[in-house]
Amino acid sequence: MDGALHPLVSGFSDAEAYDRGRPVHDVAVARALTEPLGLREGSPVLELGAGTGQLSRALLGLGLQLTAVEPLGPTRDMLARAIGEENVRAGVAEDIPLPAGSVDAVLVADAFHWFDESRAMPEIRRVLRPGGGVAIMRTSPSWDFPWAGELGELVADLHANAGHPALDGRPAAAALEEDAAFGPVTATTASSQRTADRDLLVAYMASVSWIATLTPQRRSEVLRSVGELLDRHGVQELTFGQVHQIWTAKLL
Secondary structure (H helix, E strand, O other): OHHHOOHHHHHHHOHHHHHHHOOOOOHHHHHHHHHHHOOOOOOEEEEEOOOOOOOHHHHHHOOOEEEEEEOOHHHHHHHHHHHOHHHEEEOEOOEOOOOOOOEEEEEEEOOHHHOOHHHHHHHHHHHEEEEEEEEEEEEEEEOOOOOHHHHHHHHHHHHHOOOOHHHOOOOOOHHHHHOOOEOOOEEEEEEEEEEEEHHHHHHHHHHOHHHHOOOHHHHHHHHHHHHHHHHHOOOOEEEEEEEEEEEEEEEO
């Protein structure tokens, strides 16, 4: 199963590093995803590419009947420990391990860009009930600090040469917008806050795919440089905003 994934996804195999670096989304973010789709307590929903449960925990907190699908074994093990094995399935978006017409919504947080759209969209349509919907989310930190530009320059070459699918210029929800089975796509934005110390910021950078997939030596060099940069600026603990871009649509 893992061999069918985008090469950069292999960087997430270090599940503990990923879990340490990535933010856990709160219930307010989960509501921003689910309310436009008219979901209620007990609604059966599917989360694709669930990671270690960054969104899954909040979805369960809303009382949704969640099936969380994750392809990477170590990541899936941590996900199961976080939300219960009964809620977790092994699988990929291109071959969803659920029956046809079994869920009211398919939710994807910071993972849709990894999917093969031509294969994933038919599978998403297949598992949706009539009138079901899709929500796609992308999250980015708002680092409005003097060191942010310097950090960007530090990893600019890695970023530019990574071949990351989210950087190819295609809009995040293009596959949903182009699918005639769905109605108009609605774009919204939600916000949240995160508090992190210096080590957690380094862990976040370590979880970024184009850094995580470097050779061990090169990865250590980059993360050491990130830590040194933060130390030069006296970063110990800070609170910053996060922007959640959300796109939703429902089957016609």
